[in-house]
Amino acid sequence: MMRTLSLRLVAFVALGWAWTASVAVTLHAPATAPAGQGFTIQTEGLGDALFYLLGPSTASKRTVHLGNDISIGSEMVSSAGRYEAILCSGEDCAHTTFEITAAEPARLSFFLHPSRVPVSAPDAIDATAFVFDRYYNPVLTPAKVEFQIVPRATATFSRIVPSERGVAWMRMASSGKEGPVRITAKLGEVSVPRVIQQVAAEACGLRVKEIPGKNGVTLETDPVRDCGGNPLPDGTIVSFTNIDSAGKTTVDAPIKRGVARAQLTVRGSGRVSVACGVVLGNELSITGSM
Amino acid sequence: MRRGLPLLLTVVSLLLVAIAWVQAGGFRRHEISSAATPEEAVQAFMADVQAHNWDGAYARLDPSNDVEKAAFIRDIAGSDGSLRTYAALQSFDTWPLHADENSAVLRVRLKWSTAVGSLDDVRDLPVRRDGSIWRVVWPKPNFPAVPPQVVPVNYLRWDVVGRDNDQAWGAQGVDPPQVRITSMNAVERPDRVVVMGEIENEDTVPAYVNVNATLLRADGSVIDQEGSFDLISHTLLPKQVSPYRIDFPGIRIAAVKSVRMDARPLLVPASADPVITVASQVVEKDGLGRNVLRGDLINQSGETVNISQVLSTFYDAAGKVIWVSAGYVDQALLPQVSTPFALDVPDDIASRMKNYHVVVNHYVRTSS
Numbered sequence: 001m002m003r004t005l006s007l008r009l010v011a012f013v014a015l016g017w018a019w020t021a022s023v024a025v026t027l028h029a030p031a032t033a034p035a036g037q038g039f040t041i042q043t044e045g046l047g048d049a050l051f052y053l054l055g056p057s058t059a060s061k062r063t064v065h066l067g068n069d070i071s072i073g074s075e076m077v078s079s080a081g082r083y084e085a086i087l088c089s090g091e092d093c094a095h096t097t098f099e100i101t102a103a104e105p106a107r108l109s110f111f112l113h114p115s116r117v118p119v120s121a122p123d124a125i126d127a128t129a130f131v132f133d134r135y136y137n138p139v140l141t142p143a144k145v146e147f148q149i150v151p152r153a154t155a156t157f158s159r160i161v162p163s164e165r166g167v168a169w170m171r172m173a174s175s176g177k178e179g180p181v182r183i184t185a186k187l188g189e190v191s192v193p194r195v196i197q198q199v200a201a202e203a204c205g206l207r208v209k210e211i212p213g214k215n216g217v218t219l220e221t222d223p224v225r226d227c228g229g230n231p232l233p234d235g236t237i238v239s240f241t242n243i244d245s246a247g248k249t250t251v252d253a254p255i256k257r258g259v260a261r262a263q264l265t266v267r268g269s270g271r272v273s274v275a276c277g278v279v280l281g282n283e284l285s286i287t288g289s290m
Numbered sequence: 291m292r293r294g295l296p297l298l299l300t301v302v303s304l305l306l307v308a309i310a311w312v313q314a315g316g317f318r319r320h321e322i323s324s325a326a327t328p329e330e331a332v333q334a335f336m337a338d339v340q341a342h343n344w345d346g347a348y349a350r351l352d353p354s355n356d357v358e359k360a361a362f363i364r365d366i367a368g369s370d371g372s373l374r375t376y377a378a379l380q381s382f383d384t385w386p387l388h389a390d391e392n393s394a395v396l397r398v399r400l401k402w403s404t405a406v407g408s409l410d411d412v413r414d415l416p417v418r419r420d421g422s423i424w425r426v427v428w429p430k431p432n433f434p435a436v437p438p439q440v441v442p443v444n445y446l447r448w449d450v451v452g453r454d455n456d457q458a459w460g461a462q463g464v465d466p467p468q469v470r471i472t473s474m475n476a477v478e479r480p481d482r483v484v485v486m487g488e489i490e491n492e493d494t495v496p497a498y499v500n501v502n503a504t505l506l507r508a509d510g511s512v513i514d515q516e517g518s519f520d521l522i523s524h525t526l527l528p529k530q531v532s533p534y535r536i537d538f539p540g541i542r543i544a545a546v547k548s549v550r551m552d553a554r555p556l557l558v559p560a561s562a563d564p565v566i567t568v569a570s571q572v573v574e575k576d577g578l579g580r581n582v583l584r585g586d587l588i589n590q591s592g593e594t595v596n597i598s599q600v601l602s603t604f605y606d607a608a609g610k611v612i613w614v615s616a617g618y619v620d621q622a623l624l625p626q627v628s629t630p631f632a633l634d635v636p637d638d639i640a641s642r643m644k645n646y647h648v649v650v651n652h653y654v655r656t657s658s
Contacts, residue, residue, distance in 0.1 A: 115465040116494060194462050199494040203529075233494045235446035235562050237530040247572035247585065250648055254445060254527060254562040263590070265569065277490055277529035278472060 025049055025089045032099045035135050036078050040069040041085055049089035056081035080137035103133035105143045110185040112194040117174045118201040119228055128169040129185040138166035146186040152179035174198050178230040200230035206281030208274040216265040217286055219272060223258040231258050244270035328394035328417040331424035332384050339366055340379040352418050352425040365431040370622035371596035371655045377402040392419045406618050412577050434627040441592025445563035448496050467497035469555040475611050478543035485549055486535040486614045491526035496560035498524055501534045504550040514538050521616050523651050525560055532649055533603035535614035564591030566650045573635060581640035586628040595623035599651040600631045604643040613639040
């Protein structure tokens with residue numbers, strides 16, 4: 001009788017150990033999930049276990065009860081990338097990996113280059129928009145970015161460019177008129193404006209004339225413009241040179257209200273030339289005091 | 291033995307004091323303090339100037355010229371924050387041009403040391419016998435008088451608002467200005483290789499530029515790298531052109547296979563004021579027989595320019611840059627007043643050059 005009872009007890013303990021061994025620690029996570037959205041990871045097993053979550057910007061550890069679902073908060077998976085979940089009960093560990101993908105497009109980073117561009121320059125303006133979700137994860141799925149161009153003198157127009165691997169870009173020529181051009185990158189409700197300055201090109205048809213005065217000779221240019229008729233900005237340097245019997249006289253004068261002006265004292269007859277950068281203007285013969 | 295050591299120390303101390311006196315020019319000062327000859331008179335005068343002993347120097351002047359002491363000190367020590375006010379007379383040489391029983395003329399070459407290098411000045415000084423001594427006849431200074439007036443200045447000024455560091459990635463910035471090296475010429479001078487040329491600000495905003503050059507061997511290895519330092523007009527307004535010169539002392543051109551140029555522009559706040567006219571430019575011989583480019587600077591603004599630097603580019607018949615000269619003007623540029631300048635021109639350059647272009651750097655001391 002006692003022997004039978006002992007055998008039954010041993011068999012019961014052995015069965016218990018065998019059942020415990022068969023219910024190993026396991027966990028099941030979704031293969032992918034969008035960034036910033038919480039989800040659960042299912043577990044199997046008995047007792048308590050340690051749960052580790054490792055991600056691009058996350059590393060956490062907590063005790064969980066096996067058999068219950070583990071809740072992953074939205075703040076723990078805000079960065080897109082590959083995550084690893086590890087569950088350990090004693091010596092027994094299980095792990096799984098899952099991918100957090102970018103959420104819906106919510107932000108744009110818009111680069112517009114250069115900030116100043118000469119007029120009528122082909123392929124001179126480079127607009128590049130990077131598409132991000134609200135957590136600044138690059139959105140790699142294609143999205144249609146609209147570039148809206150608002151020149152000062154001509155009609156507004158748009159270009160729609162699909163993003164590739166999170167980047168939408170376009171290149172365009174500058175228009176023929178100087179002035180600011182507003183370019184806005186739009187994606188859904190998001191819009192990022194930028195302003196580029198179109199500036200006059202090199203001077204064209206530079207001409208100087210003499211204005212007689214009481215004190216020497218005043219030289220004045222015609223309004224300084226580029227070949228498209230755009231005025232060169234005030235402050236641009238115009239060099240006046242006069243050669244007379246006293247030698248050479250030079251003045252680097254800035255354009256003011258469209259024209260550059262210089263006052264010279266001329267001895268005898270002089271020869272005046274004018275230049276703006278590498279552009280030469282006309283020559284002029286003038287007569288001053290003897 | 292007890293008295294020997296103090297005696298020895300006393301003798302050594304006296305000896306050291308004597309050596310220091312000789313080193314400091316004591317003999318010379320002693321010799322020239324007598325002013326018994328025209329040379330001694332001028333040398334004694336210059337020694338006083340060198341020691342900033344204005345009272346002593348003024349006492350050596352011939353009183354017949356009626357030079358006021360304040361005017362004399364202003365003439366020799368500078369004024370208006372000019373470079374001369376920061377200068378010290380480093381050395382001087384004298385030699386006679388003319389002498390008779392009661393008067394003489396001596397040429398004096400003065401070498402002033404300043405924070406931006408040495409400045410040479412040549413003056414012809416008359417001296418006159420006054421009993422047993424000779425006195426310097428200092429020419430009466432003729433300082434320009436700027437009449438009280440209002441000079442309207444409405445030139446442009448550019449201010450730069452930089453990007454805020456707190457802004458998100460991709461926020462718009464302002465591009466640096468576009469500059470272009472329009473010419474470059476590497477030549478060998480007797481003791482150095484010189485790289486020079488011109489650079490233009492092609493943009494519509496001011497640029498602060500610096501030009502660097504790297505000399506390369508045939509295998510591409512670097513021989514030396516230098517910058518233009520002060521031989522350039524660093525602040526370039528839109529479309530303004532500046533010469534640059536970069537010196538490589540002790541290098542032979544035969545060792546140089548190629549030159550790598552690097553122009554670095556920065557966007558800086560700037561003002562288009564003042565405008566400085568460079569008038570009456572001529573290349574001629576100076577009193578020492580050297581070729582110099584002379585001219586006058588006229589500050590057209592209403593603000594005094596304390597320190598100015600003249601840079602000149604010399605071109606050959608083909609328009610190639612063959613030399614860049616630079617020199618500082620030791621006088622301040624007063625408003626609407628003509629101030630002379632002179633730049634050295636090497637003899638071989640003077641014979642080859644067909645044209646030249648002068649630009650002016652200016653530094654205005656801001657009031658604190």
